[in-house]
Amino acid sequence: MKVAKFGGTSLANAEQIKKVCDIVLSDSDRKIVVVSAPGKREKTDTKVTDLLIACAEKHLATKDAKAELEAVVKRFKDIADDLKLGNEIIDEIKTDLENRLKLDTSHKEVFMDAMKAAGEDNSAKLVAAYLNSIGKKAQYVSPKDAGLLLSSEFGNAQVLPESFDNLKMLKDIDGIIIFPGFFGYTVEGNVATFPRGGSDITGSIIAAALKVDLYENFTDVDAVYAAHPGLVNNPVAISEITYREMRELSYAGFSVLHEDTLVPVFKAGVPVNIKNTNNPTAPGTKIVLSRDYTPSTHVVxxxxxxxxxxxxxxxxxxxxxxxxxxxxxxxxxxxxxxxxxxxxxxxxxxxxxxxxxxxxxxxxxxxxxxxxxxxxxxxxxxxxxxxxxxxxxxxxxxxxxxxxxxxxxxxxxxxxxxxxxxxxxxxxxxxxxxxxxxxxxxxxxxxxxxxxx
Amino acid sequence: MKVAKFGGTSLANAEQIKKVCDIVLSDSDRKIVVVSAPGKREKTDTKVTDLLIACAEKHLATKDAKAELEAVVKRFKDIADDLKLGNEIIDEIKTDLENRLKLDTSHKEVFMDAMKAAGEDNSAKLVAAYLNSIGKKAQYVSPKDAGLLLSSEFGNAQVLPESFDNLKMLKDIDGIIIFPGFFGYTVEGNVATFPRGGSDITGSIIAAALKVDLYENFTDVDAVYAAHPGLVNNPVAISEITYREMRELSYAGFSVLHEDTLVPVFKAGVPVNIKNTNNPTAPGTKIVLSRDYTPSTHVVxxxxxxxxxxxxxxxxxxxxxxxxxxxxxxxxxxxxxxxxxxxxxxxxxxxxxxxxxxxxxxxxxxxxxxxxxxxxxxxxxxxxxxxxxxxxxxxxxxxxxxxxxxxxxxxxxxxxxxxxxxxxxxxxxxxxxxxxxxxxxxxxxxxxxxxxx
Missing domain, CATH: 3.30.2130.10 (VC0802-like)
Known part of the structure; x- marks a missing residue:
């Protein structure tokens, strides 16, 4: 069994979502799919999460965030229309967003987390709906139902240890599971999010809980490179790297994965494969417990x-x-x-x-x-x-x-x-x-x- | 004004003591002389301090240390005879040692320190007597009279801050001062010693208290070397080194000076000159606050x-x-x-x-x-x-x-x-x-x- 996580650019529009579904369907081991919120379609675009933050802040400031809400709904609607999903799913997403805006705003950070999580949550529903529309057995699973419990550090939550036992229930679900990344629930039932980029962490936690064979992390790059492409021209791709090496590189400016991502898979011994949604046959970068090295490959x-x-x-x-x-x-x-x-x-x-x-x-x-x-x-x-x-x-x-x-x-x-x-x-x-x-x-x-x- | 400290081999016999006195008399700035106990005359010899330790331990164990006491007296007598000093000084030294053996032994470490200090104390008296015998104005000064107060950490005492003011009285003494190294007195009046090799520390404290122009530390080597001569063949001599450099080298195996020696002179800004009693015209090694260096001399x-x-x-x-x-x-x-x-x-x-x-x-x-x-x-x-x-x-x-x-x-x-x-x-x-x-x-x-x- 594999957990496949897809980043924001992989879910930015209908075309990308089709690619994601092709990838998922091409390997029957890809049983659990963790999705981000729709990201940028091109350089000057705004990510759905940022639209949601703008919407929440406008609501907090003026109680009138209609235009901002519409901008979010439009992003989802454009995708749904291109996927030919009909209005039902969009009505559902719109209602969901309106309900979130009605939440208690007395604790700003609690409200903000509920708003921010809407991107991933509805993205997952959309993908599940699309797979169903093309006749595939797939279902959205809420982090609440799956028991993904987090600490009450809103915006910077930590997974609670009982989550790993709770999440084992995912094994019993038939068909492909579409799971929203980035957030879980506190013991009190509030939405709590990881830091930005935290969908990686969700995927890692599920992969560790289920001790799957591989955690595939699909991004928009072919591999992790030996140096930052912004600093070095055409750096070489890393084919294999250990957790420890990746942790050290992540610490110092390698932003391919969120810094916290590797902890759960490392502890569970689940290997990770960084791959490119736009070039899924490329081997990508494998993150493993140990690797062979020679004097000429000992530096990664x-x-x-x-x-x-x-x-x-x-x-x-x-x-x-x-x-x-x-x-x-x-x-x-x-x-x-x-x-x-x-x-x-x-x-x-x-x-x-x-x-x-x-x-x-x-x-x-x-x-x-x-x-x-x-x-x-x-x-x-x-x-x-x-x-x-x-x-x-x-x-x-x-x-x-x-x-x-x-x-x-x-x-x-x-x-x-x-x-x-x-x-x-x-x-x-x-x-x-x-x-x-x-x-x-x-x-x-x-x-x-x-x-x- | 200079403080000149001489190590144990420089006071091991009459011939060496004559060298010491020649060195002292050759420069009228050498006003304060700090002496160690007589050291080894040749490789297999025993240092007076070790004879004293053996004597003290025998006394503690059996209350009969006559033979051991005689061994110490004989070392001093041999020197006094060769210096043609007559019996008076030896009687004085013998009485001093006998009195020390009568001290309270209920606190072993207090007794041991009083015994160990006898080497330096009597060595200083002997040198003063010799200088007087050749018609030079010189006098033994006791650390007690000079107010060299130490903490009650017997065998590992620390100087008390008031000592630096007290010791200024040495300036008012006429003629050459012969001061025993290695020990001082606690506030309660007990002898307390520095760690072995601590005569260096005494000299440094006096040099700092009087803010003299130079602290000369006479040993049995021409200089401090760039590496340990036991590890490297004929290492080059260091002509100038800073306190900081010397501190770092002392820390890691450079045993020319006791590790604590440089603290007082460093704080007072008094330069140090390591010299050889057996080759006093050699420039030795100067320890200074700052030195010039080039890319080829930046490593010392x-x-x-x-x-x-x-x-x-x-x-x-x-x-x-x-x-x-x-x-x-x-x-x-x-x-x-x-x-x-x-x-x-x-x-x-x-x-x-x-x-x-x-x-x-x-x-x-x-x-x-x-x-x-x-x-x-x-x-x-x-x-x-x-x-x-x-x-x-x-x-x-x-x-x-x-x-x-x-x-x-x-x-x-x-x-x-x-x-x-x-x-x-x-x-x-x-x-x-x-x-x-x-x-x-x-x-x-x-x-x-x-x-x-």
Missing amino acids: GIASDDSFCCIYVSKIMMNREIGFGRKLLQIFEDEGISYEHTPSGVDNISVIFKQNQLKNKDVEQRILYRIKNELNCDDVSIDYGLALILVVGEGMKNTVGTASRATTALANASISLEMINQGSSEVTMMFGVRQSEAHKAVISLYNEFFLKN | GIASDDSFCCIYVSKIMMNREIGFGRKLLQIFEDEGISYEHTPSGVDNISVIFKQNQLKNKDVEQRILYRIKNELNCDDVSIDYGLALILVVGEGMKNTVGTASRATTALANASISLEMINQGSSEVTMMFGVRQSEAHKAVISLYNEFFLKN
């Missing part, structure tokens, strides 16, 4: 992420002071700051974190003051505008010479290294550079590991 | 230290969990373990520390268990036998290509890198390797940075 990708800052702390004899590091991190915890790395020397330590967490100059000054005074430090300073560049690949740690190749490539490109961090993760070597040098750094590392072989 | 030394272990912790989505790092370090703090570094990846972190802190298998198992269960981790493991190799040099961080040269040298020597840590300290790049490869690693880095230029 180069990623980068920027807008980091670094607080540098020095205190002579720091390394003798038991509890120093813990007290330092306590200050960051008190300020709700999630840090990334803490490289340290003999008498000094740096804390690296996303700079947007320093909401204003006061927070920055308070943190620096507390470190200096509570920890009695000699010197405390802050530096903004760092980028982290990741060289990712299984087995790299044990391949003599990878660090040498990487640092030599960076040196040849005259890039000054602010930081090197290798040693915990067995799959990543991390370099800190000035943000202005990040692009050049990615290119030089890509050339070294992908063009030289 | 290569050091290594071994017997580290690494606890590896992985937990998917760890980087999102505010407080994870703090809770992890709390466990180490609870166990009294001082860690060195915590390199981290996206979903994992390692804690590196000296493995002798895991006193037994129970402690190890308890820590692993607590991490796994209290932090709900996916995977926790421990690895022993790591060495840390340090490449130290000011300005290195901003010199493009240093990392490349270092990692390429290591790769050419087929050394697998377990860890790279660069980014906090501006003066050190750190490599973790298997202990069995540490020697090879030091040689390859030394060859790269010192033989290629």
Whole structure:
């Protein structure tokens, strides 16, 4: 059995939906289909989810969102008409949207989540209706009926553990299941959504719950590439990558999958295949537990992420002071700051974190003051505008010479290294550079590991 | 004004003491002389401090340490005879030692410190007596009279802040001051010693208190070398090095100065000159606040230290969990373990520390268990036998290509890198390797940075 998830561009219009259904019908193992809301039909188009957000906000502000509601209905109607589905399904969708607008608005985030989820929910109904219209056995299943329970962190919900047992009921349903992505229900019965892009997460949870053979994630690209196509010309496609490698790349700017997507399938050991709806015969990228590698394929990708800052702390004899590091991190915890790395020397330590967490100059000054005074430090300073560049690949740690190749490539490109961090993760070597040098750094590392072989 | 400190081999016999006095008298700025206890006269000899420890332990065990006391007296008598000082000074030393043996033994560590300090104390009296005997104005000053107050951590005492004011009285003493190193007094009036090798610390404290022009540290080597002579053949001598560089090298196996020595002079900005009693005209090694460097002299030394272990912790989505790092370090703090570094990846972190802190298998198992269960981790493991190799040099961080040269040298020597840590300290790049490869690693880095230029 396979779970196949389709992204927004794969459901943007009738033609795309037909492609999706062709793909689903071409393999009888594709039993569960998770769908996104209709995405952009062309570059300047607006996604249905964004139309829904605009509609909800207009309603909250003026109680009159008729025009915005009509825009959403029109998107669905255009698709239904092109699929020759008749008016019944559109009436159903319109009623659904009107009912959502009548919901209690006293908790804005609860209302917003109910509105945002309408895109996926009605997209799933539409696909099921189309499959039925061409004589195929298919049915929409609501996350509520399937027991997909989420935490009440609206807009950023987490799956509750009991969902995995609940979802096993999907096995007993006959025919193809069309399941809306992106949302579930709280224990109290409210709609709650994952972060944007969260349909990937829905697919992963179902795949894990049912321990299916494969989780197929259909997008609009042929594969995951070894570097971001916006940074490197025609990067090579990755045919096979491990979960761990993919997690590290996702962390640093590889946005093919939502960062949280891989957790459920990784824990359940279900392999993932990233494929292209518009080119379904291409092999795509397989995400697996382990892969074979040779010295020339041990690096799988180069990623980068920027807008980091670094607080540098020095205190002579720091390394003798038991509890120093813990007290330092306590200050960051008190300020709700999630840090990334803490490289340290003999008498000094740096804390690296996303700079947007320093909401204003006061927070920055308070943190620096507390470190200096509570920890009695000699010197405390802050530096903004760092980028982290990741060289990712299984087995790299044990391949003599990878660090040498990487640092030599960076040196040849005259890039000054602010930081090197290798040693915990067995799959990543991390370099800190000035943000202005990040692009050049990615290119030089890509050339070294992908063009030289 | 200069403070000149002389180590144990410089005071091991009459001939050496004459050298010391010649050196002191050759420069009228050498106003304060700090002396160690007489050290080894030749390789198989026993240091006076070790004779004193044996004497004290015998006394504690049997109350009969006559023979051991005689051995100590004989060492001093041999020197006094060769210096033609007559019996008065030896009677004084003998009485002093006998009085120490009569001290209260109910607190073993208090008694031991009083006994250990006798080496330096009587060595200072002897040198002062010799200078007087040749018609020079010199006087022994007791740390008690000078107000050198230490904490009650016997055997590992810390200087109390008020000492720096108290010691200023030394300025008002006429003639040459002979001051015993290694010990001071607690507020209650007990003798307390620094760790072994602590005469260096005494000299540094006095130099800082008086803000002298130079702290001369006379040893039995011509200079500090760019690598340990036991690891590299004829390493080059370092002519100038900064405090920060010296601190990093001291940390990892450069034992020329006790690790704590530089703190007082660094804070007071007093430069240090490491010199050789047996070759006093050699320029030695200057330790300064800042130095000039070129791309070919930006690396000043290569050091290594071994017997580290690494606890590896992985937990998917760890980087999102505010407080994870703090809770992890709390466990180490609870166990009294001082860690060195915590390199981290996206979903994992390692804690590196000296493995002798895991006193037994129970402690190890308890820590692993607590991490796994209290932090709900996916995977926790421990690895022993790591060495840390340090490449130290000011300005290195901003010199493009240093990392490349270092990692390429290591790769050419087929050394697998377990860890790279660069980014906090501006003066050190750190490599973790298997202990069995540490020697090879030091040689390859030394060859790269010192033989290629």
